[in-house]
Amino acid sequence: MARTIYDKPTRLLLNDMIAAWSLKPGEVFTSGRAIDWFAGKYPKLRPGSIRAHLVQAATNDQSRLHHSPSEADDLFFKVGPSQFRLYEPGKDPAPIREKFAGDVAQQEATEPEQGTEDAEARPGSSQFLWEKDLQQYLSRNLEILEPGLRLYEEDNLKGIEFDAGGRFIDLLAVDKTGALVVIELKVSKGYDRVVGQLLRYVNYVRRELAAPGQRVRGIIICRNMTEDLRLACASIPDVELYEYQLSVTVQRVEALPLPK
Template identity: 55%
Template structure:
């Protein structure tokens, strides 16, 4: 379990945000708007933590399976697109994803997560000097594009079969 910075948990604060905004069924909001709200009201919470709570609260986001502490009370949002959410409507929306499925469905789920994460990357671009990354893949991409941070003049040798291996090796040295 993560550490708690404020008297309220991030889950409780997310619920407070939705109440304050008076979000109506079908009304869409963006992750960027939520991040700004948290920055304005609860500045000690990191952007990565806020994004993780949006994922955990999104009933149809396959990445919520990586949150073992997800409860039925977390079934708040429905992800309608990259970085776009609306309220979850029980009975109208598909049943929430809460547990890992077996067999081919796992492989399809993982492939869907990779494609979705890649489509979401533009929303989570790290700025030079940043130390916050949503996924390891984000850190790998950031390092590949900013190798001069590691050593001036350092450049990436690109061999299509070995790029992922090389980036993983670079990440593991940190």
């Protein structure tokens, strides 16, 4: 079950915030104001968590799909970067709650073509074709990395494509000691430039999500690790490197005998 810090989940506490402010239709507020309100009332909730819940509650923000929103989450309408107002049914567009065929086609169109550095898989290959496939597999099998590793969950937020200030962490996990683990995935080769991406996410989580004194570390997973990446990480103690292998075996099964 997802962890809930207070008696009410954060998604319901947002309604309390609306009532406390006597928020009127059309009145705009910032994520900073929401973070300040929660800091005064519910200080255990970290700014990164509040931002993620505001995204989930923003009916017109495509990023909310990463958090599986429901009708109860249709609270706000995003009017600008870190700016929100109340959602107004009948006036505003219908809330985004699921991907449709056009969204899937658009996503597939943005995937790298085969033959590029990030999508070299062919039939019989030992790697995943798309990064999303690797992400979904690992999200359900994190213990293959280390015992006790599990997907981050708070209220109904899950650590898949976790919002890190408008960019998204592939997987956010928690290890058996309670440390937060940022996992960056590359379906094919891992190049040294991924280090900067990972460290940006790690430090975002330290600043916006981790509790005081809570350790945050990073993992990079790819099919083939370049020497440049290994060298770049050689002096970074909180970053670990993994290569994955994909293997499929096929065994013939005899047909059932039929009566003659």
